[in-house]
Amino acid sequence: MANQMGKYRLLALDLDGTLLNDRSEISETNAKWVKHAVDAGVTVCVSTGRGFVSALPFAEQLGLDTPMITVNGGEIWTKPHAIHRRTLLDSEKVMKLHALAEKYGEVWFWAYTTEDIYNKERWVGDTFSRNWLKFGYYTEDTDILSEILKEIQAWDGLEISNSSPYNIEINPQGVSKATALMEVCRLLGYDMSEVVAVGDSMNDIAAIRASGLGVAMGNAQDEVKAAANVVTGSNQEHGVAQVIQNYVLRS
Structure with missing residues (x-):
């Protein structure tokens, strides 16, 4: 069967300030477009500073059974509840x-x-x-x-x-969403050039720089926007859905 996807195989999404609106909810528009991406064969990976317990409900809401990155890369999960690697702080x-x-x-x-x-x-x-x-x-x-x-x-x-x-x-030291994403790519057999990373804060910068397409939210900190390839709408404007429409499913 022909590959329906473009050049991007993995979409790494930060939660707070990115996938979530200011009420800490995933908008219907974002949820719908994440589902379109999943249906098209894209691996959607939650990549957050949150711990597993507070990140899990959002992965479950989206029906994701894919890798998760929690506590800024301190934990990498092959899928929800299946820990792959933990890096402890002394x-x-x-x-x-x-x-x-x-x-x-x-x-x-x-x-x-x-x-x-x-x-x-x-x-x-x-x-x-x-x-x-x-x-x-x-x-x-x-x-x-x-x-x-x-x-x-x-x-x-x-x-x-x-x-x-x-x-x-x-x-x-050495733990970041970027190094975690590299490990997720190694697990899945993807290249970092096939990754779209979306975020709004300093904990997203390294991943945004290391990915094939680094995307800053419209509400992102200025340094994050400067590091990104493109800037999308804010987390109040379904910026993640825009990324999926304009880049992930377009190419």
């Missing part, structure tokens, strides 16, 4: 990151373990008894945010990004 580093968060009283922080999510309101007694994946800071005080950023940029072994202008996300 407990000692988590302790240091937590101590830094405590130094700034008003900053919100959170962290994922393989089992759970902890935050400012609920922290663990013993950091070393958990398997950590990611740590994050959030504050709308950008001066404090850049102080924290400056501090942790001086530390070794961390991959630093964000998923909004008001947060900092920390994974183990």
Whole structure:
């Protein structure tokens, strides 16, 4: 049977600010066009900073049984519930990151373990008894945010990004949505040139640069737009559906 697809075989979609609107929903228009892409044989891969548990409902809503990238690439799933690879964040580093968060009283922080999510309101007694994946800071005080950023940029072994202008996300060095996408391509026998990666934040930049077509959302941070090949509509304008219509199913 002739290949109905164009040159792109994998569509990697960020969730917040990308596939999801500002109410954290997948619009009917986005859902419809994702289904068209799947029906045409495109592999649709959820690629998010979220943990598996909070990403899963969206993959299920779309009926996806394909690879997933969660916690910015800290976890790669061959399909929902089937873990392929985890990269842990050293407990000692988590302790240091937590101590830094405590130094700034008003900053919100959170962290994922393989089992759970902890935050400012609920922290663990013993950091070393958990398997950590990611740590994050959030504050709308950008001066404090850049102080924290400056501090942790001086530390070794961390991959630093964000998923909004008001947060900092920390994974183990070398862990990103880009390296995870490369691994997904290796699993599926695809080339990175056959990938369309769509996102809006700093945690999407490496993947956008590494993919055959890197797409920034209309609501993306400026640096993300600068790194992308094309800019699509915002997450309130079904930007993902536009990508599928204009590039994935067009070529």
